[in-house]
Amino acid sequence: MPTNMEELKKEEKSLNFIEEIIEQDLKSGKNKSILTRFPPEPNGYLHIGHAKSICLNFGVAQKYGGKTNLRFDDTNPSTEEVEYVESIKTDLKWLGFSWANEFYASDYFDKLFEFALILIRKGLAYIDDSTAEEIASLKGTPTSPGKNNVYRSRSIEENEELFFGMKNGEFPEGSKTLRAKIDMASINMHMRDPILYRIKYANHHRTGDKWCIYPMYDFAHGQSDAIENITHSICTLEFVPHRELYNWYINKLELFPSKQYEFARLNLSYTIMSKRKLLQLVNEKHVAGWDDPRMPTLSGMRRRGYSSEAIIEFCDRIGIAKRENLIDVSLLEFCVREHLNKSAQRRMVVFDPVKVVITNWPKGKIDALTCENNPEDESAGFREIPFNGELFIEREDFMEAPPKKFFRLAVGKQVRLKSAYIITCNDIVKDSSGAIQEIHCTYVPESRSGSDTSGIKVQGTLHWVNSENSIAVQINQYDRLFKVENPSIEEGDFKNYINSESLNKVTAYAELSLLNSEVGQRFQFLRKGYYCLDKDSENKKLIFNRTVTLKDTWGQISLIDIG
Numbered sequence: 001m002p003t004n005m006e007e008l009k010k011e012e013k014s015l016n017f018i019e020e021i022i023e024q025d026l027k028s029g030k031n032k033s034i035l036t037r038f039p040p041e042p043n044g045y046l047h048i049g050h051a052k053s054i055c056l057n058f059g060v061a062q063k064y065g066g067k068t069n070l071r072f073d074d075t076n077p078s079t080e081e082v083e084y085v086e087s088i089k090t091d092l093k094w095l096g097f098s099w100a101n102e103f104y105a106s107d108y109f110d111k112l113f114e115f116a117l118i119l120i121r122k123g124l125a126y127i128d129d130s131t132a133e134e135i136a137s138l139k140g141t142p143t144s145p146g147k148n149n150v151y152r153s154r155s156i157e158e159n160e161e162l163f164f165g166m167k168n169g170e171f172p173e174g175s176k177t178l179r180a181k182i183d184m185a186s187i188n189m190h191m192r193d194p195i196l197y198r199i200k201y202a203n204h205h206r207t208g209d210k211w212c213i214y215p216m217y218d219f220a221h222g223q224s225d226a227i228e229n230i231t232h233s234i235c236t237l238e239f240v241p242h243r244e245l246y247n248w249y250i251n252k253l254e255l256f257p258s259k260q261y262e263f264a265r266l267n268l269s270y271t272i273m274s275k276r277k278l279l280q281l282v283n284e285k286h287v288a289g290w291d292d293p294r295m296p297t298l299s300g301m302r303r304r305g306y307s308s309e310a311i312i313e314f315c316d317r318i319g320i321a322k323r324e325n326l327i328d329v330s331l332l333e334f335c336v337r338e339h340l341n342k343s344a345q346r347r348m349v350v351f352d353p354v355k356v357v358i359t360n361w362p363k364g365k366i367d368a369l370t371c372e373n374n375p376e377d378e379s380a381g382f383r384e385i386p387f388n389g390e391l392f393i394e395r396e397d398f399m400e401a402p403p404k405k406f407f408r409l410a411v412g413k414q415v416r417l418k419s420a421y422i423i424t425c426n427d428i429v430k431d432s433s434g435a436i437q438e439i440h441c442t443y444v445p446e447s448r449s450g451s452d453t454s455g456i457k458v459q460g461t462l463h464w465v466n467s468e469n470s471i472a473v474q475i476n477q478y479d480r481l482f483k484v485e486n487p488s489i490e491e492g493d494f495k496n497y498i499n500s501e502s503l504n505k506v507t508a509y510a511e512l513s514l515l516n517s518e519v520g521q522r523f524q525f526l527r528k529g530y531y532c533l534d535k536d537s538e539n540k541k542l543i544f545n546r547t548v549t550l551k552d553t554w555g556q557i558s559l560i561d562i563g
């Protein structure tokens with residue numbers, strides 16, 4: 001198995017099945033150019049699963065010189081909001097994709113109404129006065145056919161008149177529906193006279209109170225694709241049984257023949273992907289909002305410090321599957337780490353400080369040390385850190401009775417302070433409770449990093465901060481949001497599996513240069529992990545979110561087949 005991204009990239013990339021289809025369609029002349037669409041319902045924020053669909057739709061269009069529309073599938077006025085529309089656009093831009101057109105299914109409400117009239121006039125749709133229960137009771141089961149009801153034989157004239165009545169608000173909500181007249185005995189349940197329109201006295205975020213009837217998603221989706229001349233309509237596997245119905249509409253209405261292709265949804269371990277469930281987490285305050293850094297939403301991941309490059313790389317790596325599976329979140333973390341290793345500047349932050357006093361440091365002397373910002377990126381340059389002989393190191397970097405292979409600090413041992421000097425530990429001072437209060441060391445003046453002539457070899461390098469010239473910052477240590485790998489399939493309420501320890505707030509001591517960081521800026525805190533400045537930070541109180549730990553867990557990555 002390849003062990004790093006470079007090796008992975010070198011692997012020959014074969015075409016995914018969608019690309020194969022597109023290449024054939026271009027070659028055979030079936031399509032002259034490619035037009036795809038990304039069709040979110042604006043009823044929540046985008047999550048990493050949507051990123052998969054975005055990368056696929058925009059990716060194949062880009063690859064073959066085509067274009068991609070952004071279409072908001074806004075046929076359900078009660079769950080849709082402008083806030084969601086705006087967040088979706090923000091996330092798409094953040095990922096770096098630009099759409100050819102911004103459309104809304106609600107732009108097509110007039111056309112869809114016309115389409116419904118066409119079906120009525122062709123004798124292919126009827127007004128049904130049944131209640132939802134009555135409709136369900138005649139629907140049959142997957143193994144037994146459904147039954148026709150009395151409304152199915154209404155005349156075309158009566159259907160047309162009633163449909164206008166529905167549109168004009170003459171009937172109460174739930175009292176009538178418009179249904180396609182297809183086949184109540186079809187083996188495909190979706191073909192058993194599906195509902196086209198329902199009455200809903202709801203205000204729509206774009207059309208206001210113009211309509212009191214709204215098309216069903218299935219009646220809007222395929223036709224919207226056809227209206228826009230979408231060549232390849234890519235969606236997830238749960239829509240396979242809907243394809244027959246979309247094709248029926250397109251065929252009966254004689255519209256542009258968009259073709260639907262399905263791929264497997266992305267499922268990620270230790271989280272959930274359903275917007276309905278994510279909304280519950282937000283509403284019931286299990287998280288701080290849609291952009292809580294623990295959420296699988298793009299806004300949450302962005303706030304946590306994930307880069308768009310890493311997310312795109314991840315989507316690319318997992319490829320396009322035809323069977324459902326659960327992707328190990330550590331693969332995503334691997335991609336995040338890989339990108340941050342190259343792009344994030346290094347800083348020093350001490351989480352659990354113990355004081356070190358350099359006893360031979362000249363009183364009052366302040367040395368300006370030069371620190372490399374990123375050893376992986378020369379262009380990141382250098383920064384200066386003052387050094388005055390009194391500092392903090394991590395408590396765990398010192399041991400009174402160290403085991404043999406402890407290469408950090410202990411009495412009589414030497415270590416290098418990162419970008420500074422080699423120090424030797426001479427003795428320790430304890431308080432009345434026996435806890436270590438100060439560690440006394442001497443430094444080797446000739447060992448200054450960058451001009452070391454001491455000839456001393458040490459095995460350990462420690463990060464540190466000045467005890468006075470440093471700032472206390474809040475660190476949000478995030479962990480997985482759920483305790484179990486696949487909360488969606490566990491018994492009972494998915495919220496029973498929330499990890500109550502997914503956020504641990506601690507105080508740490510940071511080098512002063514972090515005062516200049518900007519919200520969203522990502523850093524590697526040396527030997528600690530990757531962190532990102534949170535938007536709730538204030539001048540006096542900086543908050544950093546842990547993006548991901550330093551440790552590479554590639555070895556644990558697995559693909560769990562649940563298909």
Ligand code: ATP
Binds near residue numbers: 039042235
């Ligand atoms: P959810 O179940 O989270 O509400 P949805 O499918 O209802 O998701 P839409 O807004 O309708 O959400 O999705 C927009 C597009 O993104 C659709 O084409 C859908 O198939 C795709 N998509 C949604 N979730 C995933 C996922 N987990 N993996 C891949 N594609 C997805």
Ligand code: MG
Binds near residue numbers: 041
């Ligand atoms: Mg949907």
